[in-house]
Amino acid sequence: xxxxxxxxxxxxxxDTKTLGLDxxxxxxxxxxxxxxxxxxxxxxxxxxxxxxxRSVILLHVCAHNPTGVDPSPxxxxxxxxxxxxxxxxxxxxxxxxxxxxxDLDRDAYSVRLFVEKxxxxxxxxxxxxxxxxxxxxxxxxxxxxxxxxxxxxxHTSTLR
Ligand SMILES: Cc1ncc(COP(=O)(O)O)c(C=O)c1O
Numbered sequence: 001x002x003x004x005x006x007x008x009x010x011x012x013x014x015d016t017k018t019l020g021l022d023x024x025x026x027x028x029x030x031x032x033x034x035x036x037x038x039x040x041x042x043x044x045x046x047x048x049x050x051x052x053x054r055s056v057i058l059l060h061v062c063a064h065n066p067t068g069v070d071p072s073p074x075x076x077x078x079x080x081x082x083x084x085x086x087x088x089x090x091x092x093x094x095x096x097x098x099x100x101x102x103d104l105d106r107d108a109y110s111v112r113l114f115v116e117k118x119x120x121x122x123x124x125x126x127x128x129x130x131x132x133x134x135x136x137x138x139x140x141x142x143x144x145x146x147x148x149x150x151x152x153x154x155h156t157s158t159l160r
Contacts, residue, residue: 011057014067021069023078030057030082057088061123062107063096070100076110080117090114092123098130120145 001008012025059079064070071079083090092114097107111123123142128134 006056009055013064014069019069021071021075023071023075026071027078027082030079030086030088054087054089056091057083058091058093059110061092061094061097061111062100062109065095071110073109073113076113080114080119083114083119084117090119090121092121093126094123095126096129097125104130115144118146 011029012022014020015022015025060070062070082088092111094108094111098104100107111121114121121144123144124139125142126139128136128138131138
């Protein structure tokens with residue numbers, strides 16, 4: 001992403017003390033990403049609020065690499081809520097569907113939740129591990145869009 005000229009910031013994820021998810025840190029970082037390097041856009045005189053930051057957030061669908069730690073369903077709900085509030089755009093990375101729980105459907109929970117909630121999103125899928133196609137470079141980019149929105153068009157051109 002950096003090579004493509006995008007500004008990349010990290011959010012907290014692993015709590016090294018508990019070896020579990022640093023959920024509060026993750027949520028806090030999703031809320032203040034702009035403070036980490038993206039200045040807010042001009043204030044809207046109507047609302048007095050800063051315009052939403054609209055960052056693209058890379059999320060692992062399941063079996064997070066390299067930690068192996070995934071949010072619980074309740075935590076995914078909260079992540080989605082904050083992403084909505086902040087108008088972030090989800091970019092899901094799925095490389096181990098089936099490996100976290102042993103069930104392909106259960107492992108798709110996160111990305112399906114965002115789809116149910118009406119998000120537009122990108123979901124990248126690698127079939128290297130779960131379909132035994134390592135070295136074949138087989139995968140897919142799935143684009144979920146709801147309307148021909150300007151938001152998605154601008155993110156698409158940024159990622160292109
Ligand atoms: C989370 C994640 N996404 C993507 C990939 C890359 O997948 P591919 O080998 O199909 O390029 C990996 C590979 O280890 C991965 O762990």
